[in-house]
Amino acid sequence: MVLKLVGTGILVLFSIFATPxxxxxxxxxxxxxxxxxxxxxxxxxxxxxxxxxxxxxxxxxxxxxxxxxxxxxxxxxxxxxxxxxxxxxxxxxxxxxxxxxxxxxxxxxxxxxxxxxxxxxxxxxxxxxxxxxxxxxxxxxxxxxxxxxxxxxxxxxxxxxxxxxxxxxxxxxxxxxxxxxxxxxxxxxxxxxxxxxxxxxxxxxxxxxxxxxxxxxxxxxxxxxxxxxxxxxxxxxxxxxxxxxxxxxxxxxxxxxxxxxxxxxxxxxxxxxxxxxxxxxxxxxxxxxxxxxxxxxxxxxxxxxxxxxxxxxxxxxxxxxxxxxxxxxxxxxxxxxxxxxxDSVSIADTEWVPRLASKLSGLIGWSDSLTHQRKAxxxxxxxxxxxxxxxxxxxxxxGDPTGLRPAQRVVIDHPVANSYCLHNDARAIIYLESPNGEAGHHYPPGHATIQGLSLHDGVYNMRVYQPDSGQQSNVKVDVHQGRISIRLPAFRDDLALLIH
CATH class of the missing domain: 3.20.20.80 (Glycosidases)
Structure with missing residues (x-):
C-alpha cells in the first residue's frame, strides 16, 4: 500500500496491486x-x-x-x-x-x-x-x-x-x-x-x-x-x-x-x-x-x-x-x-434567422426573452x-482488430493525402483519405503501391469499399515482400481496403 499526504492533511491510499x-x-x-x-x-x-x-x-x-x-x-x-x-x-x-x-x-x-x-x-x-x-x-x-x-x-x-x-x-x-x-x-x-x-x-x-x-x-x-x-x-x-x-x-x-x-x-x-x-x-x-x-x-x-x-x-x-x-x-x-x-436543438440552432436573432439579443442582454423549445x-x-x-x-x-498493428503512409505513388493501415501477417485493413480538415477531393482511377505490409507473400482477396456510397468490389492481389501494386478505382475523399 502506498500512502500519500496531500496539502490539507488528507491521507490518500493507493494500492500497488493492479489485480482487483x-x-x-x-x-x-x-x-x-x-x-x-x-x-x-x-x-x-x-x-x-x-x-x-x-x-x-x-x-x-x-x-x-x-x-x-x-x-x-x-x-x-x-x-x-x-x-x-x-x-x-x-x-x-x-x-x-x-x-x-x-x-x-x-x-x-x-x-x-x-x-x-x-x-x-x-x-x-x-x-x-x-x-x-x-x-x-x-x-x-x-x-x-x-x-x-x-x-x-x-x-x-x-x-x-x-x-x-x-x-x-x-x-x-x-x-x-x-x-x-x-x-x-x-x-x-x-x-x-x-x-x-x-x-x-x-x-x-x-x-x-x-x-x-x-x-x-x-x-x-x-x-x-x-x-x-x-x-x-x-x-x-x-x-x-x-x-x-x-x-x-x-x-x-x-x-x-x-x-x-x-x-x-x-x-x-x-x-x-x-x-x-x-x-x-x-x-x-x-x-x-x-x-x-x-x-x-x-x-x-x-x-x-x-x-x-x-x-x-x-x-x-x-x-x-x-x-x-x-x-x-x-x-x-x-x-x-x-x-x-x-444534442437537442431548437429552431435557433437549425435556422439562420432565429440563430442570428438569438445572438443579437444576447449581445444586448435580451437572451432570456428569446427562449426556444428544444427537441431531439x-x-x-x-x-x-x-x-x-x-x-x-x-x-x-x-472482424476483430485485436493483434493488428497500426501504420501510416502505406500508400505511395498515388495523390491521396493520408493512408493508414492495421495489419499482421494474415490480414490488412487500409484506409485512404483526403487531407484532414478538408472535403470535396475527387481522385481519378489510377495506380498505387501499398508498402510496409506484414503479410506473407502470396495471393490475397482484397475488398474495395467506398465509404460514401457503401459500394464494394473484390479483386485478387499479389503480395511480394510486403508490397502490392494495384490500380485503384475513382473515389471521393476516402476509400477502404480489406486484404485477407
Missing amino acids: LVTYGQLTVTSESGNPPILTFKGKPVRAYGPSPQHILTYLPRGNGEDYADWLDWAVRFGYGNVRSYPPSIVVNPPAINLFERASVNPDKFNLNQFNDAYFRELRKACRQFERAGIVVHLQFWQSVHWKKKWTENYYNPLNNVNPEIAAHAGPQEFSTIANPLLLKHQIAYVHRVIDATADIGNVFYDIMNEIGNGTAANREWVDVIISAIRQKEKEDGIRVLLTLNDEGGRRMGDFSIAHPHLDLIIKDSGRYSDHVETFRQFGKPTVSVRNIDFNAAKKQRLYFYGSNNLEINKDSLLQTRGRKYWWRMYMARVAAAAGYA AYRLNTLAETHFKHFNTFVEDA
Missing part, C-alpha cells in the same frame, strides 16, 4: 497473448462509436428535448454503441428529476445533504437498458462547463441551496478543490452513490470530470483524493471499475491525466490519428475520443461538430464528409470509444445515419 478482488467481468481492460491492452465488453473488443446527446443522463427520464428510451430505439437500428453523459449539476425542470431533494425549510432551494433516490433509480434503469443493447456508457461525474456557463442554475450556487457549509469553495474556478473538507466529503458521497447505482451493471466506465478546469479548478490533489476514495470503495465492496479523466487531452494538467497510474483509460479530443496512436504507444492504455473534431493542420484550424455544425442537423455534404472521415480515422487509430454529439436532434439527418451505417458494415466485415 472481483471484477464484474463485462467492461475491462485486458491484454492477452502478448497483444497490447484493449478495452473489452462481454469478452469482445470495444468499438463504442456513434452520436449521443451529452445531456441524456442529465434529464432523466426525459426533458429539454432528451429522451433516453427514444434515443436507444434509434441507436440500436444503426449500430451506435456509445453514450457519453453526466448527471445534472444544474437545476432541471419536470419531467426530469433533480439530483437532490428540495429543502423542507425552503422548497425553492435544494438540500445538498439529501440525494434524490428517484434520480439514481432512473440512472440505474437507463444504464441497464443500455447494457442490454450492448451500449457502453462513458459516465462523467461532473460537467465542469456548468460552473462557467450555467452558474446561476447550478446546485452549488448559494442562491440554490441551504448548505453554506458545503457551498463554500464550490463556485466557479473552484469546486474541484480540497479547500473545504465538508465539500470534499460530500463529493465523495456523491461519487459512491453513482457507483452504487451503476457499477454492477457492467457497461459503465467513469470519468471524474468533463473538461476539468473549464469552469472549475484543475487541482491534482483533489483528483488524487477522488481516485483514492473510489479505489478504497472497490476494496470494501469487492469490485473493480474503470476510471479516466477528461482534461481535453492534457490541455490544463499536462500529462497528469494521461500518465496517472490509477487511471485506466486516456481521453483525447482533437480527432487526430497520431495523437491516439502515439499516446497508446507511449502509455499503453486504451484511448477514448470524447468529441468529434476535424483538425486542419495546414491551416491550424479545427472544426468542432457541435451546435449548428452538429452532424445530426447540418446537411452540408462537405461537412458530412468530414464527419464521416472522423469515424474511420478513429477506427484506424484503434480508439476504443468515440462519441459524437446528438437525432433522426433529423439521414445522410449522417447512412454514412455511419456504411462504416459499421465495413467494420463488422473486417
Whole structure:
C-alpha cells in the first residue's frame, strides 16, 4: 500500500496491486497473448462509436428535448454503441428529476445533504437498458462547463441551496478543490452513490470530470483524493471499475491525466490519428475520443461538430464528409470509444434567422426573452445515419482488430493525402483519405503501391469499399515482400481496403 499526504492533511491510499478482488467481468481492460491492452465488453473488443446527446443522463427520464428510451430505439437500428453523459449539476425542470431533494425549510432551494433516490433509480434503469443493447456508457461525474456557463442554475450556487457549509469553495474556478473538507466529503458521497447505482451493471466506465478546469479548478490533489476514495470503495465492496479523466487531452494538467497510474483509460479530443496512436504507444492504455473534431493542420484550424455544425442537423455534404472521415480515422487509430454529439436543438440552432436573432439579443442582454423549445436532434439527418451505417458494415466485415498493428503512409505513388493501415501477417485493413480538415477531393482511377505490409507473400482477396456510397468490389492481389501494386478505382475523399 502506498500512502500519500496531500496539502490539507488528507491521507490518500493507493494500492500497488493492479489485480482487483472481483471484477464484474463485462467492461475491462485486458491484454492477452502478448497483444497490447484493449478495452473489452462481454469478452469482445470495444468499438463504442456513434452520436449521443451529452445531456441524456442529465434529464432523466426525459426533458429539454432528451429522451433516453427514444434515443436507444434509434441507436440500436444503426449500430451506435456509445453514450457519453453526466448527471445534472444544474437545476432541471419536470419531467426530469433533480439530483437532490428540495429543502423542507425552503422548497425553492435544494438540500445538498439529501440525494434524490428517484434520480439514481432512473440512472440505474437507463444504464441497464443500455447494457442490454450492448451500449457502453462513458459516465462523467461532473460537467465542469456548468460552473462557467450555467452558474446561476447550478446546485452549488448559494442562491440554490441551504448548505453554506458545503457551498463554500464550490463556485466557479473552484469546486474541484480540497479547500473545504465538508465539500470534499460530500463529493465523495456523491461519487459512491453513482457507483452504487451503476457499477454492477457492467457497461459503465467513469470519468471524474468533463473538461476539468473549464469552469472549475484543475487541482491534482483533489483528483488524487477522488481516485483514492473510489479505489478504497472497490476494496470494501469487492469490485473493480474503470476510471479516466477528461482534461481535453492534457490541455490544463499536462500529462497528469494521461500518465496517472490509477487511471485506466486516456481521453483525447482533437480527432487526430497520431495523437491516439502515439499516446497508446507511449502509455499503453486504451484511448477514448470524447468529441468529434476535424483538425486542419495546414491551416491550424479545427472544426468542432457541435451546435449548428452538429452532424445530426447540418446537411452540408462537405461537412458530412468530414464527419464521416472522423469515424474511420478513429477506427484506424484503434480508439476504443468515440462519441459524437446528438444534442437537442431548437429552431435557433437549425435556422439562420432565429440563430442570428438569438445572438443579437444576447449581445444586448435580451437572451432570456428569446427562449426556444428544444427537441431531439437525432433522426433529423439521414445522410449522417447512412454514412455511419456504411462504416459499421465495413467494420463488422473486417472482424476483430485485436493483434493488428497500426501504420501510416502505406500508400505511395498515388495523390491521396493520408493512408493508414492495421495489419499482421494474415490480414490488412487500409484506409485512404483526403487531407484532414478538408472535403470535396475527387481522385481519378489510377495506380498505387501499398508498402510496409506484414503479410506473407502470396495471393490475397482484397475488398474495395467506398465509404460514401457503401459500394464494394473484390479483386485478387499479389503480395511480394510486403508490397502490392494495384490500380485503384475513382473515389471521393476516402476509400477502404480489406486484404485477407
